[in-house]
Amino acid sequence: MATATTSPALTRSPARPASGRLLAAAAPLGRLVLTTGVVLFLASVITFGLGALSKSNPAAAVLGETATAKDIATLNHQFGLDRPLVPRYLAWLGDALHGDLGRSWFTTVPVSSSVRQALPVDLSIAALALVLAVGIGTAAGIGAAVRAGGLFDRAVTVVCSVLATLPxxxxxxxxxxxxxxxxxxxxxxxxxxxxxxPVQWLRFSILPALALSLEVAANIARQLRTTLVAALEENYAVGAQMRGYSRRRVLFGHVLRNAVAPTLAVIGMALPLIVGGAVMTEKLFNLPGIAQLALQSAQRGDVPVVLGTLLITAVLVLAGSLVINAAQVLLDPAARRGAASGSRA
Structure with missing residues (x-):
């Protein structure tokens, strides 16, 4: 007689020790770190290359129209612009690795100081936006999955479809x-x-955070709803309900954990979206963030500040993606089994 397929969670198999899970995930985590490092290196090359290819003449802009050719050449030498491109890049990268992003050509203020002043604005808004996106998206996705085909499900689908099209x-x-x-x-x-x-911070931050979070929340809700509806129709979920488990217990005790990894992938892809939307959002809400710092510096040709802000932004996006991908590997049993079988081969 055929037997229903059951979830490993429902059979109460012995839990794998945490050390075993970390060991099984070591190989994919190592590949993630290596890939992130390579991407960051390429991002630094591209960022510096774009700055080097710019046609701006900072010495002439700083000294003004009355500057002589000798004065411009002297200042270019101080800026290091008379050196070959590769040595300039290596020197810039070496200084950046030690936390020195150079100085503004126009104000002589260290770029790292300007970034430290602007970065907390973006980090706080982005953190609040991510919390709102996960909270709203998770609640909407679970509610739609539980009432699949109903009025609430259709309403969530319509609202998410509209929000996903709005910048x-x-x-x-x-x-x-x-x-x-x-x-x-x-x-x-x-x-x-x-x-x-903190109270005034929340009052000023809630609108820009909502503006950044709603599109991400819509993507999370749609992904979570699709995954949960499909999982609730699996043999192990149907069999569990037939054996007397309540639908709520099956959903929150077993099915929901299977939807975490795909949802984390959506969150990982949302990080560049949040950073990319920060430029217009900061302008709209008059926020003194890193996006406005980069935009104002680009408008006046202050290349060191632009390079520093772009590099920091790339580091933040890649670091966030690395954390999300690492969480996926640790939570995805298939990834751990693949890594374990590969290590035994």
Missing amino acids: PFVIGIGLIVLLSVKARLLPAGGYVSFGSD
Whole structure:
């Protein structure tokens, strides 16, 4: 007589020790770190190359129209622009690895100092946006999966389809009109640091964070809903309900954990989306973040500041992606089994 396929979680097999899981995941984690390092190196090459190919003449811009050719040549020598491209890149990369991103050509302020002032704005807004996206998306996805085919499910599908087509700055304009101009509940722009006043930080940060999070939340909800609906139709889930397990217990105790890895992939892909939407969002909400620092520096041809902000942004995106991918490897049994079989071969 045929027997129903059961989930490993439902058969209560002995849990694998944490050390065994880490050992099995060591190979894919090592490949992730290596890949991230290579991508970061290529990003630094491309970033520096774009700066080197720019046609700006910083010495002439700094000294003004009355500068002589000798004065320009002297300042170019101080900037190191008279050196060959490869030695300049290697020197810049070596200094960057030690935390020295150079100095602004126009203000002589260290780039690292400017980045340290602007970066907390982006990190706090991005962290809040990610929390909102995960919370809203998870709640909507689970609710839609539980009521698959119902009114709530159809409403979530429609709303997510609309939000996925709207860029963050359009959502931001709508939020400003609704919550700032009409309802007068939240300020339309500005920023207060979390350390200065957490309550005011939240009031100023909630609108830009929502603008960045809603598209990501829509993607999370759609992915989670699709994965959960498919998992609830698997033999192990149906068999568990036939043996008396409640639908809620099957969903939250066994099925939901199988949907974590695909959802983490969506979150990982959302990190560049959040960073990319920061430029217009910072401008819209008058935020003194790293995107505005890069934009203003690019407009006046301040290449060291542009290079520094682009490099830091690339590091943040790649580091976030590395953390998400590592969590996927640790949570995905298939990845661990593949790594374990590869190590035994």
